[in-house]
Amino acid sequence: MAKKPSKPPIDPLESARYGLHGTIVTMAGPNEIVKGTIYINAARIEAIVPDSKPVPDTLTGVPVYKTKGTIFPGFIELHNHLSYNCLPMWNVPKRYENRAQWSGIDPYKQNISYPMNLLGKTKGYVEAIVRYVECKCLAGGVTTSQGIMLFSNAGIKKYYRGIVRNVEETADTDLPNVVARIPDITARDAEKFSRQIQKSSCLLLHLSEGTNASARRHFENLQFRANEWAIGPSLCGIHCVALQKQDFNIMEQKGASMVWSPFSNLLLYGQTADIKSAKESGITIALGSDWSPSGSKNLLGELKVAKLYNEANGKLFTDYELVAMATKNAAKIIKWDKELGTLQKGKRADLIVIKGQGNDPYKTLLQASEKSITLVAVNGTPRYGDATLMRKFGSSSGMEKKTINKKAKLFFLQQTTQDPVVGTLTLSAATQRVKDGLLNIRKLATRSLPLRGMLDKEGNRFLVPLKDRLEATAEPEWVLVLDHNEDEGEAVRPNFDPMVKHGLPLKKLAPMEITPDVLVPIKLDALTVAGDSSFFKKVAGQMNLPDYIKTGLKKMYSDL
16 A cells, blocks of 8 residues: 655646647657647546547547647656756856866855855745746756755755655655765765665765766775675666766666766766766666756756767767657656656646647757747646647636747746745746845845854854844744755755765765855846847857857757
């Protein structure tokens, strides 16, 4: 008997009954493409009826909307630090060999860690950041991603319960929770970590992010005895840049998988994983955009980089195989494939519609921008799309308009199970709030109530710790738990420290130092590439990117 979830479902199996007509790319196989109608009822796919067959009597009278588009499963992203996705692309100053080389330098602190620690822990900005980055996912066709952890001055920690599915907390027994971990594993901890893997349905581990021997050593540390590794079917390695051919073979033999993030890898390290060896090994590969400071805005953009890399390096993957990394493969890795990842009868209705019905549906997707995403549905509920199509589902009074590259779009952000942290905050209000906060970050630092660990030049905290605030006895006030730069004693995201239960030693982070005078105004990252006039200029200025990415990426957005 299935164990009942401890919390009410984030996504109840509720939605209107309707049909979408178009070219349906089921992703069950490369040629499993149907020109017809997909019917949705109570959050699931009720039927897929080809144009060549009559509509069953049970579906007579169900409203059908002609999309004139190509329908795909919603994107499932297994690697994204969502809280940072209000920040623009960082101008990477040099080529690095592992992540430890850039995560502590002054330009990184000034442009990424300091601003996010300030904004993410200042009253009024948390809910705005969460709303903005979730809408950024939807606008890029992402229906599932990693979670956003929150912590309150009442000592409560929780995941944000929003519209985009969170792999780390689902409150749904059919969609098992994923455990995520950023810190590297030391050799002495490998055997205990192996036991953690065995208890997990899926564990996402940042693995060998970098190009040098130090980065690869983090993979070698997973071996705790001859032929015994802290690797198993539930382990999914993120990045895997330093892994060699024999390493991928070990991963495959143990049943492990990987998440590939080519854009982030190329931006920071000038190279990415040995994806040829990864494919030859037979491991399952998913895709992740990492974060906006050194990655793609969304998974649609990451697919384009993967396509360009593939074309320049032997054409290892078909277009179907690339799209599978963002849909079918990702669902398989996290053990959600019975519910999501393909468009099949009985599965959850997470889907996207791309404008156009060309002869090559995969090309239609890979060359589209967010402007051409005409519909995004999560659990059968239309959440984003062209205004003309969204209005067909009912009154637009509860929808919010957004213009993307002169195209009118509508977001539907109402949720019966909405998280009170964000509540009814509109995208428009959230955008303005985060925009103002980033532009006035220095002023915010001088007057804001404080962050633990932020010190002035004399070593004094210039902001008051949360526990000392006068508001501590009022309603809980929430802050973001940031994946990369929590101060010592504040790294409260439990799923990023799963070994605490086993008494494993964890690395202590040095207290963060910051002064208002080091902060500089930052421009809010645009919601989409289609709406970002500076995006391709920023890409062209990146010193580590190959020329074929710099010149080819703009061509991949053929509708702009």
